[in-house]
Amino acid sequence: MSTTNTNNLFSYEKYTKPEGYDYDECDDSSDGSDGNDYLDNESFTVNKNYKNNGGGSGISKPKKKQPSQPLQEQEQQQQEQEQQQQQQQQQQQQQQQQQQQQQQQTLETSENLTTTTEKSSKTNKKQNKHEELNETIEETNKTKKLTKSEVQSIIDDEIENKKKERLPSSEEVYNRILYDHLLKDKMDDFTIFYEDRFDGLKKAAFKSFEFGVVPLHRIKKFSYLNTIVWDRTERIYDFSIFDCINNNNNENNENNENI
Numbered sequence: 001m002s003t004t005n006t007n008n009l010f011s012y013e014k015y016t017k018p019e020g021y022d023y024d025e026c027d028d029s030s031d032g033s034d035g036n037d038y039l040d041n042e043s044f045t046v047n048k049n050y051k052n053n054g055g056g057s058g059i060s061k062p063k064k065k066q067p068s069q070p071l072q073e074q075e076q077q078q079q080e081q082e083q084q085q086q087q088q089q090q091q092q093q094q095q096q097q098q099q100q101q102q103q104q105q106t107l108e109t110s111e112n113l114t115t116t117t118e119k120s121s122k123t124n125k126k127q128n129k130h131e132e133l134n135e136t137i138e139e140t141n142k143t144k145k146l147t148k149s150e151v152q153s154i155i156d157d158e159i160e161n162k163k164k165e166r167l168p169s170s171e172e173v174y175n176r177i178l179y180d181h182l183l184k185d186k187m188d189d190f191t192i193f194y195e196d197r198f199d200g201l202k203k204a205a206f207k208s209f210e211f212g213v214v215p216l217h218r219i220k221k222f223s224y225l226n227t228i229v230w231d232r233t234e235r236i237y238d239f240s241i242f243d244c245i246n247n248n249n250n251e252n253n254e255n256n257e258n259i
Helices: 071-143 148-165 170-183 250-258
Strands: 012-014 045-047 190-197 200-204 224-230 238-243
Touching: none
Parallel strands: none
Antiparallel strands: 012 045, 190 200, 190 238, 224 238
């Protein structure tokens, strides 16, 4: 049996079986082992200096090793941990998104409320104005009473409107034109040309002038004096008055003198 340095208290040597000794003879274990658990040279060591330190037999019992976990279980645990971390991250992201959505919704609702309140206030103001106007109109209608002159003016307007519905005769038209534009100006020599929208170009004369039709290119040479708007749709004619004093020919003058 080999020895180590005696000065070293913590030096160990392996215990070896003596020659010619068979440990299998005293095998009384039921688990298939040789029964010499404390004399197994592979798992036990002897401390040579153990007795000198007040110890016992010098044989130390080894500590039982913890059974190592298989690799598959370790990998499964790692995967489970990673999955848990991912789930936690996803939950955090979802919570953040929900918070952002809630904030946006609150902002939108607040803006909508402000706009609706503004619109409602505007509409209420308009309604109030209309109501005030209607009230004032009703009050004035209740208090207002027509005078005799106002009633008479209304009746006269109705009569005039009924007169306008009747189409005036040609004599009324001629007399109206001559009186309004010629007699007031005290014009002795004149000729009136008027254009009826439906009957074409015609000529009217006062005193000794003859009636006749004048072409349109002759009328353009006359100087324009006045125009009366008298539309047929409103029971009125259209007339144009021209100054023909300087353009009267000698034939017309002679005929007038003879007449």
